[in-house]
Amino acid sequence: MTTVTPVRFEYGEPRIGIGTGSPRLSWRITDADEGWRFDACEIECVRDGTTESVIVASGEQVFVPWPFAPLRSRECARVRVRVATGESWTPFSEPSSIEAGLLEQEAWVARWISPIGLGGMDDGAPWLFRDVELERKPVKARLYVSARGLYEFTINGIRVGDEVLTPGWTAYEHRVRYQTYDVAELMQVGRVRLGALLGNGWFRGQLVAPGNRSSYGDRLALIAQLELTFADGSTQTVSTDEAWRAAESPIMFDDFYDGQRTDLRRSLDGLGAGGVDVVACDARLVAPRGPGIRVTETVPAQRILTTPSGRTVVDFGQNLVGWVRVKVGDGRAGQRVVIRHAEVLEHGEVGVRPLRSAKATSEYILSGGSCEVLQPTFTFNGFRYAEVEGLPDLQSGDVDALVIGSGLERTGWFESSHPGVNRLHENIVWSMRGNFVGVPTDCPQRDERLGWTGDIQVFAPTASFLFDTAGFLSDWLCDLASEQKDDGGVPYVIPDVLRDPDPAAAGWSDAATLVPEAVYRATGDVGVLARQYRSMCAWADKVLALSGSSGLWDTGFQFGDWLDPTAPPEDAARAQAAPGVVATAYAVRTLGAVADAAEVLGERGDAANYRAHERRVREAFARAYVGPEGRLVSDCQTVYALALCGDLLGTEAQRAGAGSRLAELVIAADATVSTGFLGTPLILDALTMSGHADLAYAMLLQTKCPSWLYAVSMGATTVWERWDSMLPDGTINPGSMTSFNHYAYGAVADWLHRAIGGITALEPGYRRIRVRPEVGSGRSLTYARARHASPYGDIDVSWRIDDDRFALEIDVPYGVTAEVWMPEAGGTWVVQHGKHEFRRTLGG
Ligand code: BGC
Secondary structure: OOEEOOOEEOOOOOOEEEOOOOOOEEOOEEOOOOOOOOOEEEEEEEEOOEEEEEEEOOOOOOOEOOOOOOOOOOOEEEEEEEEEEOOEEOOOOOOEEEEEOOOOHHHOOOOEEEEOOOOOOOOOOOEEEEEEEEOOOOOEEEEEEEEEOEEEEEEOOEEOOOEOOOOOOOOOOOEEEOEEEEOHHHOOOEEEEEEEEEEOHHHHOOOOOOOOOOOOOOOOEEEEEEEEEOOOOOEEEEEOOOOOEEEOOOEEEEEOOOEEEEEOOOOOOOOOOEOEEEEOOOOEEEOOOOOOEEEEEEEEOOEEEEOOOOOEEEEEEEEEEEEEEEEEOOOOOOOEEEEEEEOOEEOOEEOOHHHOOOOOEEEEEOOOOOOEEEOOOOOOEEEEEEEEEOOOOOOHHHEEEEEEEEOOOEOEEEEEOOHHHHHHHHHHHHHHHHHEEOEEOOOOOOOOOOOEHHHHHHHHHHHHHHEOOHHHHHHHHHHHHHHOOOOOOOOOEOOOOOOOOOOOOOOOOOHHHHHHHHHHHHHOOHHHHHHHHHHHHHHHHHHHHHHOOOOOOOOOOOOOOOOOOOOOOOOOOOOOOOHHHHHHHHHHHHHHHHHHHHHHOOOHHHHHHHHHHHHHHHHHHHHHHEOOOOOEOOOOHHHHHHHHHOOOOOOHHHHHHHHHHHHHHHHHOOOOOOOOOOOOOOHHHHHHHOOOHHHHHHHHHOOOOOOHHHHHHOOOOOOOOOOOOEOOOOOEOOOOOOOOOOOHHHHHHHHHHHHHOOEEEOOHHHOEEEEOOOOOOOOOOOEEEEEEEEOOEEEEEEEEEEOOEEEEEEEEOOOOEEEEEOOOOOOEEEEOOEEEEEEEEOOO
């Protein structure tokens, strides 16, 4: 029977405390018969005991506008949907509920409070608390809370919610995120103790460089509003104010880069308590747009080894992000346990040099209790290995690693007949998980961990296939827009803690236009384009100003094709690709993306204007950089990739010439990669589209350095920052940029999903797709499968070659139309929802 799945509101999370009164609705249709289509839907909403229903004459099912009066702050609604073809209706979906957060700043009666006399810059984490006497148990209890710094909130000693590192990182000067919790279960008659530990986190801990603290201020602060509703309808609100008290806590020191020191002999008893005062904060409190940071997996210790120098090291078998948890059965009071983290071993010892100044050390002083669990609260690490000092009898069953990250829903999978390629894909997923921690970061381990715009710009299409990133990236894009310069310049990191006064670099600042485009393409979310539109135009205007009348953006600072394999260890920007050529190619992309967005949003004048500029700059590129036979001024893999993928080559003959020249370069390099951050996402596409799919396969499967599978052959479990982060002799690259967990080169997975897996979105949100697996003539792969949980439902494509028999199976969800191409067959088949099989015999 055709069924409508429960409605999803906006980006799925949060369900309590959503930041809009008009959440858009999405649903999926399952088990529809072939040929069936709906042309109307009925949306029913129950709120305040009244039921309202609206019939919409449309076949839309993704981001359908809220058809009722907006929800007010705190208001709840239950929504269900049914759809019809003609007069025949499906049953209603199961109802889904939603509750609005505090939608106006005036809904906050709580004040920001900060401890006096403790919790200073060089003190441990302060604890703020107050007691409330309850005569009755409330029927409803909501806690709205945020911090300048990090908070961990408890009620009668029990942690509230399952998020960590709350409230997360935003452009704190402009927007501070708050969380909403249902805390009814934690309420009891009698004394209720509300308490919050405050940590330094991004607000006040080290950021950017060693010793650089207080990026946002030097006083930690808390804001909390507990709203209780009783059975008779009466309410009570308890808020942060001068009545709260402050005390010291067991956390003596906390910092993201350096780690945490915890003295478990101290308890949270409120002793030595001091006062708080109310502090001012101009930033807006905003609800989250996506999932919070959570513990997403527990990884057991794989083995415990003793290093050549006699140290005890735990190997978790996987480079991951989070922290180590150790259970100590019978520690002595005062016993010191120290845990150091590292991503790799070098000469059999933990290799901490890539961490640069970050101490990445958790230290505990045991209380001597009979069973102590050691884990940090306000720090995280990127590691595969943990060196443990102070627990000589450590057994592997006593220790595990808790993986943390933004709780994104997984939406993409890939597998093939090649174990190395499968491991590469796994590594890319792990690098994404480790670097989607509140904001999209470059790396999770050293003294950096920043929201570098270039990294996410190249990785966004991959990310949006693998996980549902729409809420997460939309939220981050709000920060980008709020930190953009008046002249349109876009900072290199968001949130902008570098604070360059005039930031504009190709590939990095282009995140302003290309990340919204990637989100829109993956999800069909017009809202993200509408919200970012002004920011997108501002960046395009800045690009126009920088490229001037020549149309060539060939002046000023550039990161260029960052970290191409020829870059010397200490000069990551020195690449083969000429910076001006790269920047001009990006100018065309940005102008095109803004013209596209303007068309979608119905901004016709802008669309024509940016389209004309796109054309002008494209022609300028061809005139200045492309020779008559398609030879490019900057004769290297990255520049051919940019020119071919960006359609920058002028005539057909020039395009063909450029394709051949790229092939020559790749053959001369023995199919090793010679691209950096900006060429890497495109190189295999450029080879495929110019008729050299076999070379693309050869490059993918190359194991000699530099290549993707070189790292895999060296035992990598995440994507490395540079092609040779670890040198063939097992020593660590001497350069200062030597992370073992950077997702940028993992952007190749986008090609795996499209070209090998065969799934390409032709229309936003996968409304229309092309299924065209590229099998290559070498038969290097005999099987591949890609799956994507699109907004309409699961798309599943797999193919297999047995001798010369090629078989393709696809499963298409309701709402999606697929154009299917078979290798060596002219023409396409167009199919709708359902399972389909295609077979043919391959020649040659
Ligand atoms: C980061 C990169 C980033 C780059 C910008 C590095 O330190 O780790 O991933 O994009 O700087 O140049």
